[in-house]
Amino acid sequence: MASVYIPVQNSEEEVRVALDQLPRDASDILDILKAEQAPLDLWLIIAREYFKQGKLEQFRQILEEGSSPEIDEYYADVRYERIAILNALGAYYSYLGKIETKQREKEEHFILATQFYNKASRIDIHEPSTWVGKGQLLLAKGEVDQAFNAFKIVLDGDRDNVPSLLGQACVEFNRGQYSDSLELYKRALQVNPNCPAAVRLGIGLCRYKMGQFEKAWQAFQRVLQLDPENVEALVALAILDLHTNAAAGIRKGMEKMQRAFELYPYCAMALNYLANHFFYTGQHFLVEQLTETALAVTNHGPTKSHSYYNLARSYHSKGDYDKAGVYYMASVKEISKPQEFIFPYYGLGQVQLKMGDLKSSLSNFEKVLEIYPDNCETLKALGHIYVQLGQTGKALEFMRKATKIDPNDAQAFLDLGELLISSDAVAAQDCLKTARNLLKKGGQEVPIDVLNNLGVLHFERGEFELAQQTFREALGDGIWVAFIDGKEKAPSVDDDASIFQYKDMQIFHQLEKEGHLVELPWNKVTTLFNLARLLEQLHNTETASIFYRLILFKYPDYVDAYLRLAGLAKARNNLQLSIELVNDALKVNNKSPNALLMLGDLELKNDDWVKAKETFRAASEATEGKDSYATLSLGNWNYFAAIRNEKRNPKLEATHLEKSKELYTKVLAQHSANLYAANGAGVVFAEKGHFDVSKDIFTQVQEAASGNIFVQMPDVWINLAHVYFAQGNFPLAVKMYQNCLRKFFNNTDSQILLYIARTHYEAEQWQDCKKTLMRAIHLAPSNYTFRFDAGVVMQKFSASTLQKPKKSVDEVRSTVAELENAVRLFRQLSAASSLHFHGFDEKKIDTHVEYCSHLLEAARVHLTAAEHEEQKVRQKQELARQMAIAEEARRKAEEQRKFQLERRMQEDELKRVRQQEEHFERIKEQWKSSTSGSKRRPSDMDDEDGGHSEKRRRKGGKKRKKDKYSRSRYETEEAEAEQMDYQEAPEIEDANTNYQESPGHMNEQDDEENAQNPLEAAFGIEDSDVEDEVAPAGRRRRAWSESDDDDEQQERQPESSPRRENSADVQSDGGEGGDKPNGDFDDED
Amino acid sequence: MKLAGLKSIDDAHDESVWAITWVPATEARPALLLTGSLDETVRLWQPDELVNRGKMTGHCLGVASVAAHPLGFIAASASLDSFVRIFDVDSNTTIASFEAPPSEVWQLRFNPQGTMLAAAGGGSASVKVWDTSTWNLVATLSIPRPEGTKPADKSSSKKFVLSVAWSPDGRRIACGSMDGTVSVFDTDRGKFLHHLEGHCMPVRSLVFSPVEPRLLFTGSDDQHVHMYDAEGKTQVGSMSGHNGWVLSVDASTDGAALATGSSDRTVKLWDIGMKAAVQTMSNHNDQVWGVAFRPGGMPGRLASVSDDKSISLYDYS
Structure with missing residues (x-):
């Protein structure tokens, strides 16, 4: 076992200290060291030994004692060892600061470290190891540039200083200069081939960052060979394996991760990756544990962010949106720039969308989009948010982009299609079609609602065939197929x-x-x-x-x-x-x-x-009160109530009208584009005599109503026609009625025919009027009113013909026929009235019959006179004709002669031509003159047609008379337009009629010396009759004519005919006949 | 079954054409077409080229109905002024002219045996029948008033009779009215039998199947064609497809097809067996007031007339 020997002062003896048996209390050693004034390197060795044994306290104690001022004083000239001790302390505190997670303590550690290094520098400013230490401290503090300077100072002195090479490599790595960093690592390795495995780790990381995964892999592998327990290398290799994305790679990667974890359970990176893995395998409990550990052991921003993200994801997938939101938020907070790690933004956006925080969600998704501008999912998410925010335009923009970027994303097309349905049916249809095709191509079943929507779109565009196909596709198999194909029929009942x-x-x-x-x-x-x-x-x-x-x-x-x-x-x-x-x-x-x-x-x-x-x-x-249809219906009800009462109560009528106007206006206020309310308002205006206003309204409504297959508004056409009629523009009114009749009713509405007849009547076009009434009778045979009207028209026609100062025999003859018909008609009605109730006053019919009969007698007189006259005229004409024939014959003979003469001349000339060509020009001219001669013929014939032009003149006269009539009408109307309540109009017209008739009356008397009293009386009757007919003003309303539909729009047709009472003349009081008993309303109201 | 257009005459009349019938062939000539119009004339046409064979005047107001005797020599026409005119087809001489007071005359039909002429009596709520040898009115078949209504209220105008049809054996008359009910009469006894219900709008045309004596087809303003068992009081079928009033129906001689004319401007051909429309002709541009199959043998012919003043002839096969 290694041991150190502390020389005993002033002796040759030494104290042996076994390094593996260092006393637990460092004071013992310190006492010895101090007592024996041991060299400082021994202090350092012992301190290092303590450090190696993990006895940090002792380590610190010795070093601190070793750097105390007493020592400085005592060992003043032992510079290197003192510096080494200070540097060791500096490094120790740097490390402490580096691993400390609490900000305040971290800072304290760094401050201490800085102090030690500074102290070391004071001893010798050029000591490289101090600079290296300082550089590492700065790196730990994240002050990369200053660290760079520190290392540079060392390297300037000794370009092969390994620690500073490594430090510099680290600096370059942090700056993102991976190739430079790689170079430095390589140099360090060349200088010291035996340097720790960590250097190769650096190389591996650089290679990895540079995208050279193969070489990175080799480097990490080498690290592991040298140091099989190097966690970083293991983790790095695992990550590389995981990134291969193949199942085998992932498995291998996870094995390595696990080993790394077993080796060192506090590597945040490994923890994150493991958590990530377990997230995908669905082991949420493990995810939470791992990430929480990871969070506890690291304070590296991106790594923490990753951990939070994993945690958030875990909660997100479990549906705990609150927690997920919190952790996403934490994750986002750890990220300085969204570019580094964008996923949490996406997750946060999703959670916020789910929680309804659209604004924040929007901003998060937008951040994602900044980095991945082509990410379909994000585009779609943004589209959805804009839909929910009501900004359809933007939503469309995003959805469109999404479909453009990924033209195979059926979901995007579906979303876009659904968005477009309300705004652009055509585009929506295209989108849905694309979606359907994509789904079909992908072998997926097309959802029934997609097909349904598609079908509806076809339907709305009037493509019924396609719509039917689509609906059938949507419905698939079922009992209905048999019915569509007609295999099953409703049984007989x-x-x-x-x-x-x-x-x-x-x-x-x-x-x-x-x-x-x-x-x-x-x-x-x-x-x-x-x-x-x-x-x-x-x-x-x-x-x-x-x-x-x-x-x-x-x-x-x-x-x-x-x-x-x-x-x-x-x-x-x-x-x-x-x-x-x-x-x-x-x-x-x-x-x-x-x-x-x-x-x-x-x-x-x-x-x-x-x-x-x-x-x-x-x-x-x-x-x-929010449903406009209900309000409209009430408005219509009021309108009908106002005009339905035969014996009008002006007060009641005004209230009803006012009420209906109020209701229409209310609807318009809610939905300014409601055609039916606008139409109703127009009717009320017309009813009050403001024709210009109502005309404007009707015209606009009509324009708006055309072009939608679901909106059918014949009423507005009729109303417009009514207004034209009221303004005296009969031709336009007729055209309008006819167009409406044809467009909406297949020409089957007899009521509109009645309007047309009425207009013709007013325009004094008797024959047109009669034809129209005939059609009406044919369409509605049981409506006897038409027959009565036809009778009146025939009577009127006859009377007006007889009043004409000049009339041909044919005219008189047809008049007689008409009168006979009229009499028959009235008689029939009179007879029928004993059988049916159709609202005619029998007495009135009898008066008509009487009048017509009288007229007939008069007409017969006219007829004989006219026939006599005609006989004369015919004789005259015959004479004239014979003369003309004679003249013609003469002229023809003359022409023949001339022609022959000319031909002879021509022949002569031709001969001459042959003989003398120089005369050619002159011959041409003669030819010309011969053609102009033959042109004269037609003009001769004109003269014979004197009769025609006379007729024409007469027609012209009639027209003028009409003009005057309508002009006078206009003036009256204009003058009285202001105060003229609508129902006064007929009276004014009446006055006109009377005025018109009286000269006729005079004529009659002048013409007919023997005009009998009864005839006059008859005229009187007729006049009174007209008034009579007007007064009750057969205000008929057409009930709601339209087929009902739950498509409400279609129902909303306030049926109205503001000008109805005008038809009184034609229609007479018979109007009641076709209508319901009138007592009802009065009684009940 | 199929229709193929053969010939169309625009402006065949000066005004809307309202009525059409085939005049059966005689030994002297082939079958002819007889049309009536608002222009107050009745005109004769010779198929297949639709050559105008004559114009008959004498009516006031529009001609609403024409009918031809099964032997092909005489025909009848009725106009809005309620006159019925019986005339010789080839010479256009009037044989008889009468009216049916107190009411007007709408559709006219000879019975298949040629012994009677029936007319829809409009507001009189009855069918009038004349003997074709004496031209005397022999029967007035009235629709009974619905029970419960007081005789005083003259509401029978709802039973306004518009159309009439004879069963092939001539023993039944069916008539259609404004309120959509169809009434069936026993002609031998002159008795009302029963109503056929189902329509609620005017029945302007009805016809018996030539092969199944009980089968009656009706066309109504409600856009439907109904099939009834006229004896059994049951509705056998209902066919929809027109977008307008069904103005006219006629059954083909073989009893397999039905033709309808509608205010939607089309002529439709229906397969009676399938109860479905098989063809739609849209060569008219206004209401089609009448359709008529040529009686008798092949080749089949169908003619139609319209408010657009034209006549169209089709080959039916």
Whole structure:
């Protein structure tokens, strides 16, 4: 055993001290050393021995004693040993400071270390070992540049000083100059090939950092050969193995890690990697233990951060978001720059997203994105956050980027597609399609909701075929296939039951009995519903109704299906069934606003005014007044209430109108883009006479309504036409009505035909008016009002023809025919009225009959006169014609002669041409003149057509008269527009009519000397008649015409006809006929 | 089964064409088409080239219905002024002209035996039947008023009769009305039998299957075509597909196909066995008011008329 000999002072003796038997109490040794004034190197040796034995206290005691001022004094000239002692102490405290985790003590240690080194320097400023020590202290303190200087001083003196070479290598390594560092390590190794394994470790680390994994691996391997227990090398090798990412590599790596752990359980790096491993294997308990140990043993920022991250991850995966958040946060705090270690930011972002802290989450993900700008997951996460923050634009941006970066990420396409659905259906469709294809390519099953959404998008774009395919794909196999393919049909039903066909479930019981599986998984209900909607759109209502029933058969609480069925029944005018179905829906949920609203509509259709109002109110309350449809319905109700009363109560009407306006405005305030509310407001304005305002509104609504297949608003067209009509623009009004009729009603709406007829009537286009009425009769044969109107038109036409100062026999003849028809019509009506109730006053019809008969008599007189006249005219014409013929013959003969002459001349000339070519020019000219001669003919013929031009002139005159009429109308309207309440209009028009008629009256008398009294009387009757007809102002309202839909938009069609009462003239009070008994409203209100 | 367009005549009339029927072939000539229009004329056309064979005036107001006697010599037309005119097809001489007071006349149909002419009596809620030899009114088949309603309220306008059809054996008459009910009568006894329910909107056209005497097809404004067992009071089927009122139905002679004309401007061909539409023709650009299969042998012909003033002829195979 090694021992030291302490020479005894003033003798030759020595005290032998066995180094492995050093006394426990260092004081004993110290006493000896002091007493014998032993050389300082002995002090150092003993202290080092204590250190090696781990007896740090003793080590420190000896060295501190050895560096005490007394010693300094005593050994003043023994410089090197004193420095060595000081340096040893400095190194000791540096080490203490390095491993100390508590900041304050760490600093204290460093201060002490600095003091010792400084003291050493004071003894000899050039001692290299002091500089090396200082350099290492500075390194430990992290002051890399100063450390560099310290080492440099040493190296400048001795360029092969191994410790400072190593120190310098360390400095370069920390600066990230790995190749320089590597060079220094290499030099150190060359200088001292036997230097500790740690040097090779440095080389390995440099190689590793430089990406030369193979060489790094060799270096670490060499370290292990030299020092099989070198933990760092083991860990490094393990990491290298782990990074191979192959299963075998990982296993080998983990084995090494474990050995490292067994060797030295406090290597934070190894602990982290182990924790990482156990995280993946799911042993969360181990993860926590390991990382906690790692955290306890290290204060190296990145390593700690890693440990925290592992811990956080563990909690995160366990769903403990609170703890995970805390640890992610701790991890993030340890990181100076996000570039170094970004994962915790991502984790933190995720946890914050989960916890709803969107803002912080956003900033974390953004940090991740800064470093990995192409990371799809991060982009998607950011997209989601922006969606939740309501910034769809940004969300879209990120999602788009994500899909661009990874065009194979089906999830990203799905997300993007879903985002786009509300804004850009086309793009959404593309995205979903891509997603579907990707999923299919990847062999994954496409989720049903994706297909469903895709189908809906096709549906909305009107691509019904594709939509159907998609829905079918979504639905897969099931009982429905048989129905789609038409293999199964609804069985025949007993006639008594057929009226309730939409409630019939027999078919499914039947199928079950036949052994078919009638199943409908819950997740397919929506898609089946959508498919049924699609079938409805394709007019395959039968199959659609079966699907709705299938849904109800399996899920009797599916309110929407009841409502659709009710809608189908309503479209077929089966109100009773429809109401029953809605009531079924209400049984499921008696507050369902949709069902209530539908019920209200049905009640309105059934003329249950008071009930309807209550239902609408209930619906409005059920939605707390937020549902615009309920409000709209109430607004409409008020509007109808205002105009429905035959005996108008101006006060009541004003209140109702005001109320409806208020309700429409309320809806508009909630949804400024609500077409139906705007339409309603326009109607109210029109009703009050503000046609310009209402026209603007209607025009805008009309523009907005076109271009969406789900919005069908014929009403606004009609309203616009009404406004044109009110403003006297008849041609435009007719065009508008016709377009509407064609576009929305397949030309089948007789009411609009009536509007058109009314417009023609106003424009005095009797024949057009009559034709239109004929069409209306043909469409609605049971509406006798049209027949009455037709009679009135024919009467009017005849009267106006007879009033004309000049009329042809044909005109008079057709007048007579018309009158005969009119009389027949009125007589028929009169006869029919004994059979039916259609609201005509029999007396009035009789008056019409009487008047027409009188007119007929007068017309017959006219006819004979006209025929006589015509005879004369014809004779004259005949004469003229004969003369003309004679003239023509003469002219023709003349021409013939001329022609022949010319031909002869031409022949002559031709001859001459042949003879003398120089005359060619002149011949050409003669040819020209010959052509101009033949052009004259047509103009001759014009003269013969004198009759035509006369007619034309007459037509022109008529037109002028009309112009005057409309102008006068305009003026009146303009003048009175301000105070003119709407219903005054007919009166004004009346005045016009009367004014127009009176000159006719005069004419008649002038013309007809023998005008009989009854005729005059008849005129009188007619005038009074007109007033009569106007007064009750058959204000008919068309009930809600539209097919109901639970697509609420479609329902929202305030049906209105502000100008309805104007049609009174044509329609007369017969208007009531087609309508409901009117007592209702008065009584109940 | 398939339809193939053969010939179309635009502006066949000056106004909307509302009615069409085939006049069966006689020894002297092939089968002809007879059309009636709002322009107050009835016109004759010779297929397949649709050559105009004559224009018959004499009606005031639009011609709403035309019908041809099974022998092909005489035909009837009715207009909105409620006059029925019976005329010789080839000479256009009026044989008889009458009306059916107090009400108007809508659809006209001769019975398959040619002994009777039935007319849908509109507001009178009845079908009128005339003897074709004397042209006397022989029967008025009234739809009974629904029970419970007071006779005083004149609400029978809901039973306004629009359309009429004879069963192939001539023993049944079915008529369709405004409220969607179909009424079946026994012609021998002149008795009302029962209602067929299912439609709630006007039934403008109905026809019996030529091969199954009990099978009745009805077309209604509710866009559906229903199939009824007229005797058994059961609804055998319901077919949807039109996007508008079904204005006219006709069954092919072989009883396998049904043609419909609709206000959605299309003509549809239905396979009765499959109860499904097999073809849609859309060469008209306005309501199709009438469709008619040519009675008798092959080749099959279908003609349609429309509000767009045109006539179209198709080959049916």
